[in-house]
Amino acid sequence: MKKVGIIMGSDSDLPVIRKAVEQLEALGIPYEVHVYSAHRTPVQARDFAVGARENGFGVLIAAAGMAAHLAGAIAANTTLPVIGIPCRSAALDGMDALLATVMMPRGIPVATVAIDGGANAALLAAQILAVEDAALAAKLDDKRASDAAAVLRKDAEIMQNL
Numbered sequence: 001m002k003k004v005g006i007i008m009g010s011d012s013d014l015p016v017i018r019k020a021v022e023q024l025e026a027l028g029i030p031y032e033v034h035v036y037s038a039h040r041t042p043v044q045a046r047d048f049a050v051g052a053r054e055n056g057f058g059v060l061i062a063a064a065g066m067a068a069h070l071a072g073a074i075a076a077n078t079t080l081p082v083i084g085i086p087c088r089s090a091a092l093d094g095m096d097a098l099l100a101t102v103m104m105p106r107g108i109p110v111a112t113v114a115i116d117g118g119a120n121a122a123l124l125a126a127q128i129l130a131v132e133d134a135a136l137a138a139k140l141d142d143k144r145a146s147d148a149a150a151v152l153r154k155d156a157e158i159m160q161n162l
């Protein structure tokens, strides 16, 4: 199976990345995590993106906060699908990163998930890999079914208690 590459702009983004890693682990998807910044280590971020396809990656996830150019900078250097996670920061509560990540110019797409949306970034990466992987698609179906069952259990509890 192709790997998911996860890049975060700073290790302060790690709590968001952990949510992505949990999902990938649960689905048995191989991954690699790096700290590369579009601003502080632009050469390393670029080199990772340029080599990603030949290094066995199928999808990339890029998480950054503030003036969050990381996902766009990664996407500029690969035609692998890139999923951007805007990370919340103190001053503007993540709106800064959301707009910087989602408002990509024509020609260089980034699939942006919610602010701090680490889990959904991983699930979207899994769905992309599952296009060509029936076993992974079946695992995703099972997960949807068990998530739905959990909601219905909560519904039953609420009906009993209120």
Ligand code: RP5
Pocket (backbone or CB within 6 Å): 008, 009, 010, 011, 012, 013, 037, 063, 064, 065, 066, 087, 089
């Ligand atoms: C961004 O700036 C990082 O992705 C992080 O979300 C934010 C703050 O970085 P640190 O100052 O905590 O390293 O580049």
